[in-house]
Amino acid sequence: MGAVGLGCMPMSWAYSTSQQRGDRSVRTVHAALEAGVQLLDTADMYGPFTNELLVGRALKGRRSEAFLSTKCGLLVGDQHIVANGRPGYVRRACDASLRRLQTDVIDLYQLHRADPEVPVEETWGAMADLVAAGKVRALGLCAVGARASRRPGSRLHDGTIRQLERVQQVFPVSAVEAELSVWSPEALESLLPWCTARGVGLLAAMPLGNGYLTGTLTPGQGFEPDDPRARHPRFTAEMMAANQPVVSGLRRIAERHGATPAQVALAWVLRQGPHVVPVPGAKREEWAVENAGAARLELDNADLAEIAGLPRARGSWD
DSSP, X not given: OOOOOEEOGGGTSSSOGGGOOHHHHHHHHHHHHXXXXXXXXXXXXXXXXXXXXXXXXXTTTTGGGOEEEEEESEEEOSSOEEEOOOHHHHHHHHHHHHHHHTOSOEEEEEESSOOTTSOHHHHHHHHHHHHHTTSEEEEEXXXXXXXXXXXXXXXXXXXXXXXXXXXXXXXXXXXXXEEOBTTBOGGGTTHHHHHHHHTOEEEXXXXXXXXXXXXXXXXXXXXXXTOGGGGOTTOSHHHHHHTHHHHHHHHHHHHHHTOOHHHHHHHHHHTTOTTEEEEOBOSSHHHHHHHHGGGGOOOOHHHHHHHHTSOOOOOTTO
16 A cells, blocks of 8 residues: 655645644644655645745754655746746746755656746756756656646546656656546546556645545535635535535445545545555644555455445536
């Protein structure tokens, strides 16, 4: 069985900002490390910048315990986010991330989004130069498959695979980060087979369905105004109620194993292959420890068949 990572973004950006506490987040990182978590995932845009500062503070004196992943390529403005893939910017962004993270090397440096104004090969070449300089150990790419931008008749991750094929000619891809969960399994269709065939790791983002698959959210409960779930089509009161059978199924399996729905959801992701690492976000120590425990949960074929038989998750895009 593989291991579970820790997505650090919710600690200082996007989700329920009124509940974010720096000292508690540091304790959460420490609790995760002590529970066996090694991969920590952040990005310079989270905050912006404050998430890397937090991770750097949490890893002070403990850097050797973590496999550290961060990202570049997106700039956050007051009301917008734009891509920047210019080689000079990439080099400056890496140096800034190293300072904030208080480290001399980043284990995995990911391109958050390709810049439509810059050939992705140029951006990737600049990132490869960082490996040659000893500032970065490996390179990764974040999936681009937003539903709204999909070409008619195409699969969700076709655009990502096209990018991967291009950058692979410049420097090897070590990992791809893409959404993968019980209610968003699209990466299994083409992206994971592409990665498996080439020995590329898949970091499964949002493996708990933005918190929905934990079973702790109530339909119609509402979210803070700056929480992206307040505008997400699967988090309307109607859709949250319609998708309750998915959570109920996870809860039934969890009860049989003496586990939680979140652990079942993460264990399902882990069963998708040895190169798949779920990266759930967590703000609290108890959640990080609970998530790490999913690595010890062995789902059998009956469990997997029951999950496969759950209703397809619905959203306003359906």
